[in-house]
Amino acid sequence: MAYTNNATLIRRELITRLAKLIMDDRLDEIDRIPLEMAPRNSKQESRCCPHKTRAVLKYRIMALLGFNIADEDDELTPLRDYAQRAIDRTEQAEGVLTVVDEACTSCHKKNYVVSNLCRGCVARPCMMNCPKDAINFVSGQAQIDPDKCVNCGICKNECPYHAIIYVPIPCEEVCPVNAISKDEEGIEHIDYSKCIDCGKCMIACPFGAIMAKSQLVGTLQSIKSEKPTVAIVAPSILGQFKAEYGQIANAIKQLGFDEVLEVASGAVDTATHEAEEFGEKMDEGQKFMTTSCCPAYVQAVKKHMPEVNEFVSHTPTPMHYTAKMAKEKMPDCTTVFFGPCIAKQSEGRMDPYVDYVMTFEELGSLFVAKGVDVLNCSDETPEGELPVTGRWFAESGGVTRSVLNYLPEETNIKQMAINGLDKKQITFLKKFPKLKMETNFIEVMACEGGCISGPGIVCNPKVAKRLLSKYMTK
């Protein structure tokens, strides 16, 4: 679950500063950001020195400009050049997440560490039971040879003093598909052929070493251009700012967007079609059907669960329907999706109706950069029917509730929700087609709690759930 920590807040400050420079046409000052944020005499230093902090900040900005850090060809290339390349670019490099290698070196290479509680006992069961002969005693204490250790954990279980501890590698621990791993230098690399863009590693890394590449430059360039720009906002936005929907929509317009559409209206289409599709599939004798609106889950199926592929609903996502509505209304418009999700960016790149995908964190940072206070905006909303059933999509269980709403009463539906995709749930889903279970409808959300807990949120998920609850019953 996403939470606020210093690494997150530094990212938000970076987005705000960068956005401000783009808005004010002052991108030539971009190389000053790391210097301003880490002055030479700064006292509070959590990396080794201000110079290291600056280097890391530089690379984090490079990611915000949309580049893979590994694509750096010359260390001397200033951010100014990258900014210009970002403005000129027409295509983005592969993958959404990128590792800032400069920031990633701090994790222990192996998961097991001997603490100073080791008494150097006579029995030495750690050494005696190590299958790889990886433990030696140096100055009366056990020591693990990282080159021999295979992370089996027997030594930890054997030690009578609990002196050997398990130290997780946070990013690897949370990755549901083993897409991130260390190279010989101990630096993490993401294998894009496995990565499902769920963003769990980004949230987990205590050193802020994993960044989602941003489409900030493209979005802000589009606002500046002559062509209209339409913001389409995910249903979970209702839990993001302590404000009425109208206030949020009007705040977005103050950023320069010409129109704001709720993706909840597209979600109504998704729910309606998914209900229809469910009826058809059950009539055809299909065993079960899963939802298709979570892009991290859909990628997980494609890359890791071929046996589930035929059971995934073919109904397009709420983002697709909403972006299509926008383009039908204004054919020359640019569409920018705002959501809690990082995986949506890769879905957006494949969708001809979606031009850019941004997070709520980026939206919040844009408000700050532009000096827009959401609570000071009018709460006037355009007239029309509220897409209530579509708004339910924001939390776990909500998609099912919405689909149920459009199913005929006599439908035989036995639902189940996968609330958060981890290694265990993936194993379970892979087995599911062969299990004898009555369940015939599975809602899958990669983030625990649903979209309101996504990696790109601003609001604490518990608070978001409260804020959202008033829209759930309407």
Place this chain on the structure above:
Amino acid sequence: MEKVDVKICYGTMCYVMGGSHLEMLKDHIPAEWADRVHISASPCLDLCHNTENGKAPFVSVNGKIVSEANIEKVISTIKVVIKDGLYQ
């Protein structure tokens, strides 16, 4: 007895910089203080424009500014006010 006046800034800057969880402050106030503390949600307190005030999110406790506020910090400030009657 006068109540301790706690104003949580709900300006967008404070919210984006991690202030959203202060919404849960009420749940963390010790029961014995419940009727001595008045918590209100305030529109932007206009503290973020002056770097001397520190960094967002901000909470005001009887006029004393708590910067980089979190639930712990706010509660310990309330404690000082209740025990010593400061910042009136």
